[in-house]
Amino acid sequence: MRIELAQNVMQRHNAQARENARALMRYNVFAVDVMGAPGAGKTELLERTVEAMARNVRMAVIEGDVCTARDARRLQERGAQAIQINTGGACHLDADMVAEVLEDLSLLDIDLLFIENVGNLICPTHFPSGAAERVIVLSLPEGADKPEKYPAMFQSCSGVLVNKMDLAGVLPVYPAEVVQQIGRVNGEMNIWPVCARTGEGMEEWYEWLHAGLRRFGRYR
Amino acid sequence: MRIELAQNVMQRHNAQARENARALMRYNVFAVDVMGAPGAGKTELLERTVEAMARNVRMAVIEGDVCTARDARRLQERGAQAIQINTGGACHLDADMVAEVLEDLSLLDIDLLFIENVGNLICPTHFPSGAAERVIVLSLPEGADKPEKYPAMFQSCSGVLVNKMDLAGVLPVYPAEVVQQIGRVNGEMNIWPVCARTGEGMEEWYEWLHAGLRRFGRYR
Numbered sequence: 001m002r003i004e005l006a007q008n009v010m011q012r013h014n015a016q017a018r019e020n021a022r023a024l025m026r027y028n029v030f031a032v033d034v035m036g037a038p039g040a041g042k043t044e045l046l047e048r049t050v051e052a053m054a055r056n057v058r059m060a061v062i063e064g065d066v067c068t069a070r071d072a073r074r075l076q077e078r079g080a081q082a083i084q085i086n087t088g089g090a091c092h093l094d095a096d097m098v099a100e101v102l103e104d105l106s107l108l109d110i111d112l113l114f115i116e117n118v119g120n121l122i123c124p125t126h127f128p129s130g131a132a133e134r135v136i137v138l139s140l141p142e143g144a145d146k147p148e149k150y151p152a153m154f155q156s157c158s159g160v161l162v163n164k165m166d167l168a169g170v171l172p173v174y175p176a177e178v179v180q181q182i183g184r185v186n187g188e189m190n191i192w193p194v195c196a197r198t199g200e201g202m203e204e205w206y207e208w209l210h211a212g213l214r215r216f217g218r219y220r
Numbered sequence: 221m222r223i224e225l226a227q228n229v230m231q232r233h234n235a236q237a238r239e240n241a242r243a244l245m246r247y248n249v250f251a252v253d254v255m256g257a258p259g260a261g262k263t264e265l266l267e268r269t270v271e272a273m274a275r276n277v278r279m280a281v282i283e284g285d286v287c288t289a290r291d292a293r294r295l296q297e298r299g300a301q302a303i304q305i306n307t308g309g310a311c312h313l314d315a316d317m318v319a320e321v322l323e324d325l326s327l328l329d330i331d332l333l334f335i336e337n338v339g340n341l342i343c344p345t346h347f348p349s350g351a352a353e354r355v356i357v358l359s360l361p362e363g364a365d366k367p368e369k370y371p372a373m374f375q376s377c378s379g380v381l382v383n384k385m386d387l388a389g390v391l392p393v394y395p396a397e398v399v400q401q402i403g404r405v406n407g408e409m410n411i412w413p414v415c416a417r418t419g420e421g422m423e424e425w426y427e428w429l430h431a432g433l434r435r436f437g438r439y440r
Binding site: 037038039065066067068070089091118119120121122123139141142143145146148149150151152164167170171172197 | 257258259285286287288290309311338339340341342343359361362363365366368369370371372384387390391392417
């Protein structure tokens, strides 16, 4: 009985995620889920991305956090349209929360939408938002064992930004080992070693976003 | 109806946690929950602690992870008795999982038991294990905003180890600000700035553990 209840809940979530995906498609909005552990640098990555791409691309960010509006403010300061969702204790965004915010956004004026989830490597895995792609931000200080310890999250994403690469010489963590461990859990993943703080290594990530935008017909 | 179901589940968890606490009391075992984000350095902290205290204190570790037995193996290599719980996708340990393992441990031969939770700053908050104390490991690279963003976790703990202090000069994160932010969310917390990798700053943490052991009558 309890399993059935859980299945019903998941079916409803998945149905709402498909509904969100259709709404995004209707307006040719390319949406990307951004996930990762607390402190991996998800917001910093988006700050840098918004700065770098703002000249050609109209972006918006949905910020998921247990509480505070800190992260939305950070993005707004960079000139992005940013809306904060406070989950009030819940450990992940779900499609209902995202649907509510989509109604408040003028999708016609958005090319690229980022949906930054709550900092958590587990719970968001099984809650699709309706975004076309999902990526994970994994910071070097977290260590090389994270793909193996949280495989479902890595298997649910099409790309991983290995962030804080500027610490490569300082930490007892080897980027090559991180890349190898990611490949063992999901061999299909795009891997982008970056430093969101300095912007180093971000070009391929931007290229991937531009390719997604082209796919969504969002190109002049 | 759904709220009632959730309340019943939580009541059952809390009852099992009290049951665990009684079992630990019966054998004068001082138990400490160790929580924190993925990659905060929880296991490294325990490796270092086991090494430093093994001469006088008999320790055991319960390791919670979504999957792999990596962390238990790491502790075993340091000579600790370590048992791995794989939650199989679940985002936190609960009192039932801990109860099952307690049955396998020879509590008579243990002074100090660490219960390392799954890497997660949210979900473990509301699932007590039965341990007498809870501490959180927060690593400097995670940034100074974590207490404010995950207040419930910080409010549920009596101490926080600010780990990876060796990176203080390298990161754009100021230890004083981290300490200040912790104080704003929970002014009662013990705060121990440490580097688990080198062992620096760990003495006060050991002292706190020894004080707990004395309280539990575990002293020669």
